[in-house]
Amino acid sequence: WTPAAMAQRMQSSQSGYRIVVGSHDRMAPPEQALQLARILARENDAGDNAEETFDGDNQSMFKVMEGCGHAVPMEEMRLWRQDVLEFLNKP
Numbered sequence: 304w305t306p307a308a309m310a311q312r313m314q315s316s317q318s319g320y321r322i323v324v325g326s327h328d329r330m331a332p333p334e335q336a337l338q339l340a341r342i343l344a345r346e347n348d349a350g351d352n353a354e355e356t357f358d359g360d361n362q363s364m365f366k367v368m369e370g371c372g373h374a375v376p377m378e379e380m381r382l383w384r385q386d387v388l389e390f391l392n393k394p
Contacts, residue, residue: 305335306335306336306338306339306342307342309339310339310342310343310346313339313343314343314346319390320343320364321364321365321366321386321387321390322336322339322340322364322365322366323365323366323367323368323375323383323386324336324365324366324367324368324375325367325368325370325371325372325373325374325375325378326367326368326369326370326371327370327371327372328371328372328373328375329372329373330373331373333367336365336367337365340364340365343364344364366386368382368383368386
C-alpha cells in the first residue's frame with residue numbers, strides 16, 4: 304500500500320476517520336500513516352486551510368500508540384477501545 308492509494312480508498316467513505324498506528328509498526332510505519340493523514344486533510348479541506356487543520360499533532364485525525372507494532376487493537380486493547388470510543392462520541 305501507499306499513502307496515496309489508501310487515501311483514495313478512504314475518500315469514498317462517508318464517515319469520518321481516525322488513523323491509529325503503533326510506534327513500532329513496520330508494515331505501516333508512523334511516517335507513512337502521518338503522510339496518509341496529511342493527504343486526507345488536504346483533500347477534505349479542498350486546499351482552504353489544510354495545513355492549519357492538520358499540523359501533524361491533531362489528535363482528532365492521527366495518533367501514534369507508543370510501544371505497539373502493527374496490531375494495535377490486540378496489543379493495547381483497552382487503550383485502543385478507549386480511543387475509539389472517545390473518537391466516536393465526540394460532537
